[in-house]
Amino acid sequence: MSDVNGAKPTFLTVPEPARGLERVRLAVPDPLVDTVVGARVWRKRRKPDVVAAARLEMDFLLSEVSTPAEIDAVTQRYLARETYRSELRYHPKIIGEQPVDGVDRLRAARRAGRGVVISFLHHGHYEGATASVGKAEAPIHIAISEDMIGADAPAFLRQHVRVGLRSGNTGVNAAAGAGVLAKVLTDGHVMAIATDVPGRTPLHFLGRDRLGSSGAARLARGTNSLVVVMTAHCDSDGALSLSIGEPIEPLDFASHDELLAELLRAQEPAILAWPEGYHLPRLRWGMPPTDG
Structure with missing residues (x-):
């Protein structure tokens, strides 16, 4: 909805149903995903430019905490995971019903009667993560860029939003401003906010100085909303899961x-x-300027 002055809409609607090639991808049976992914990965690994781009992503993420040989190995797994990512968003039952450990912690935080921030990174199948939490506990709000659902948005982004909102969740337009997001929290809602979005705040992550955004932390402290950290996991057999940490008091x-x-x-x-579950880390973080 938007006001008469043409302000940014507060809430975002689910994008129109899939069409064209999207429908074809949705029609692939879940048991065939591994076969489709395997064929695509086989082709990717034979393209030096694709492998090099993947290596850059993993080196950016891990250069201070892993050896070059370890990063080489992770790069191969990253190629596979990114291919799974592009396919699994069209299989919402697989990624949208992940088991959630610690959902009782979120439930307890909600019962406190204050806003709750679910702090997450673009790690794992995060569109399915929000859907999974909404299904496991109760529907939540999600801060989303309105650019992801516009008529000219890439089809995969529209599908990403469809999955994230599939369990009754509500999309909140991040472009409407911090005041709108704060109002959602002061009204006592639970809202998932990515903590790894571009910004100018100096920070330290995985052994390296980076630039990011303090937006989620500012909102939590400014509204005195509890914070729970949601992490993503993948077992050795490929099973996906999520974990929610203990509520954090922001004013501590x-x-x-x-x-x-x-x-x-x-x-x-x-x-x-x-x-390898971290999606495009170079898109999430900036780097401080170097001297000279």
Whole structure:
């Protein structure tokens, strides 16, 4: 909805149903996903430019915490995971019904009667993660860019939003401004907000100085909303799952920067356990300028 002055809409609707090639991808039976992915990965690994691009992503993420040989190995797994990502968004039952450990912690935080921020990274199948949480506990709100659902948005982004909202979740237009997001929280809702979005805040993550955004931490402290960290996991057999941490009191931290540091620290073990699950890390973080 938008006001008479043409303000940005507060809530976003589910994009129109899939069409064209999207319908074909949706029609592939779930049991055939591995076969489709295997064929696509086989082709990707024979394209030096594709492998090099994947290596850049994993080196950017892991250069300070892994050896070159380890990064080479992760790169091969990253190629496979990114291919799974592009297919599994068209199989919402697989990624939208992941088991959620710690859902009782979210339930307890919600019962406190305050807003709750679910802090997550673009790690794992995060569109399915929000759907899974909404199904496991109760529908939630999700901060989403309106550019993801416009008529000219890429088909895969529209499908991404469809999956994220499939369990009755509500999309909140991040472009409507911090005041709109804060109102959702002060009204006592649970809202999932990505913590790894581009920004100018200096931070330290996985052994490296980077630039990111303190937006989620600022919102939590500004509205005195509890924060729970959601992490993504993948077992050795490929089974996906999620975990929700203990509620964090935002005002226990002296500043939003200190809270942000804690939110990122809590994510590091999950990232190190499944680094190939991090989607396009170079898109998420900036780098401080170098001297000279």
